Amino acid sequence: MKTTTITALPCSAALVAAGLLLTACSSADTGSGQTGSGSFEGRGPITYVAGKDTTGNTQTIIDHWNKLHPKEKVTFIQLPTDADSQRQQMIQNAETKSDAYTVLSLDVVWTSEFAAHKWIDKLPEKQFPLDKMLKPVVDTAKYRDGLYAAPAASDGGMLYYRTDLLKKAGITQPPTTWTEMKTACAKVKKLPQAKDMSCYAGQFQKYEGLTVNFAEAVNSAGGTVTDDFGEPNVDTAEAKKGLDFLVDSVKDRTIPKEAVTYQEEEGRKEFQDGKLIFLRNWPYVYSLAAKSDIKGKYAVAPLPGLNGPGSSSLGGHNLALSSFAKNKATALDFMTFFTSEESADYFLKKSSLAPPYAHLYDDASLVKQYPYLPVLKESIERAMPRPRVVQYGDMTSAVQQQVYAALTGDRSSAQALKDLQAALQKSVAQ
Template sequence: MTAVPLRRATRTSGAVLAGLAVLAACGAPGGASTVHAKPSFEGRGPITYVAGKDATGSVQLVLDRWNKLHPKEKVTFVQLPTDPDAQRQQMIQNAQTKSDAYTVLSLDVVWTSEFAAHRWVDPLPQDRFPLRKMLKPIVETGKYRGGLYAVPASSDGGMLYYRTDLLKRAGIKRPPATWAEMKADCAKVRKLPEAKGMHCYAGQFQKYEGLTVNFAEAVNSAGGLVTDPAGAPRVDTPQARRGLDFLVDSFKDGTIPKDAITYQEEDGRRAFQAGKLIFERQWPYMYPLVAKEDGSSKVAGRFAVAPLPGLTGPGASSLGGHNVALSASAENKATALDFMEFLTSEKLQRFTLATAPAAPTFDELYKDPKLVKKYPYLPTLKRSILHAVPRPRVFRYGDVTAAIQREAYAAMTGSKNSAQALKDLQKTLRQQRAAQ
């Protein structure tokens, strides 16, 4: 984590998120109805961009482009921890103290409702951003009660990375579409001499936001729901149990290695890149890192991506990505709004694809033949996004994700069976919803 001096209006944090909205009347936390006053986007000068640690090194390249063109309105990158839960907590602390240290925030797409409901971010003018050119599911993540509070800077969809060379040698002609097929393919591959000591599959299973994502994907991919469109919990169902059982049983039978219970994104990426995994559930950022031919990847040129598998056919990713939002307590908001336009532009996304292959938000970028040739994962990624299921969009998201992580982890580590974990989760989520 890079230390940055705390000064008025000179902190920035890097990722690619944003906030939208012109909110008329909306319910404030605690049930009181309030009207969000139209913010005044005034003031020019230095600002900050606040985001999680930049694993690709691309954020500073982007900021350097801006700073070269705007020497009197420079953006400083404030890097937060890699853990999304820690990022969210630090942003909330800044908002609660009404500090101007953070200006433009890179928000996980599921944080919009919480930050908007608490008025930690400003509603944004929709006519400043080319939202109609973006994929609709991505745009919706920036809205709260009809207003725009965050602007999509990048999206994300989970994909199945797999070893093309090993599947071919085992006589497998296509990647698995179901969990059963994946386990059967693993059994064949692991009989190969060159697959000795390899593990079958991993995702992100440490007790953090990644576990919520993987749990939700398992439930959705088995035909279940975590919450319905109105936000009511729906986890105590046979479908949800089949999804959680896939994870629990996979740890038990060795499909998922035991040490994967500690995996975050980078742990799994390093394992796949080192040739220790046949399959891995990951985001698109991993693709160029694994494809590097500088000796850092043992599987360069020997892998591809496919849709996530599910119970009876292709599964459903959780919808990921980051939006940029404007801190309500920030200064120099005129500069901030200009920077957000720059950060979420199609031109910049073309530039960043080469160094930080998060999912683009613009539909046109998925259709460009030159880009598809250069980045062959794009068609699979677009399909992942269009069929993705959002995580619960609630303004007390922190409480919801903590409950999901606690119960899913308990089931995977054997302290509860799946049925009891889901029953307890349903009860907790109902109580949390009633308390809103």
């Protein structure tokens, strides 16, 4: 397998890992630069804090760093898999000004909140090759024109679909609209092997995934959750069309009733077990499905929308440096190492994680091996960010409460959006 080297950093220590040449640096000049809590000083052990590593690949990267830096080892602190619990524990650590957490793996939408509260340090932009990264991804790492995180992995929602069943039903192209998807489902379900299958699912449990799926529905109907100035904008005809798609789909069983309990993994397993024709999910599903019984029987397409292709919510994770951490010089070097092009290539090949680096999506050899890359790039470039507001926790909590109530029939779409508008305005005013 071809190996590559990093030329952006003046360091010499390197190792071959899983066919990739990863370079890790420990030079004095990388510790320069001012932050809100001082300079990047201090070398020694640090921690890396992220959601549970279900693949083992994150630990592999950390192990390689530790092998090269026995006096600056990284301890991996794994938090729960759901984003809400991760955010809560990181905030608790910050509010106590604890140095237990050093490098944080933040959901891309948390940057503004953590930066505004001075829980993370401003970073030196020259430390990271931002010019090689997709602009929407870089934008998620900034707050008030300053860089407060380093893009590690992006994410875009895609529509997984059963190519074998669509072909048998005489459907030659994946749907681009919600109506086309429902029509395709009706045709597929006439097949003997598909009569007990459900049509479509996403992430509809009351957690961050519901905020993502709601925002996608609203954006894909021409609406927006907040405007460019962060002002709530959900009590609109466009937002209602988006929410109505979800609510009506539960009512007519396009979305199975049990999908209101689905996070990412529940939907993935249902799709792999042959119980779903269509699934909205992230790129990590692609490599896992290739190891299941539906290998060779599925593909991906852009998310459908009201009148044409829809818009994904922009996902992914960025690395940030806790303002209360010790050994920040080591931390900055580790962040550079972990977010390097070589690391991104490794995570793409091992975990189907969307890289922040633009050229990897156009690499012919990679596209041949990972045919979803062009769709994923389109998804990211068309993606709409979730509201980047300082009080993000209040915002997402309000969305989850009102949207879940509409999905489960506790209130109408119109009432849910009216109540949500009021709750979001209250949150923004704080």
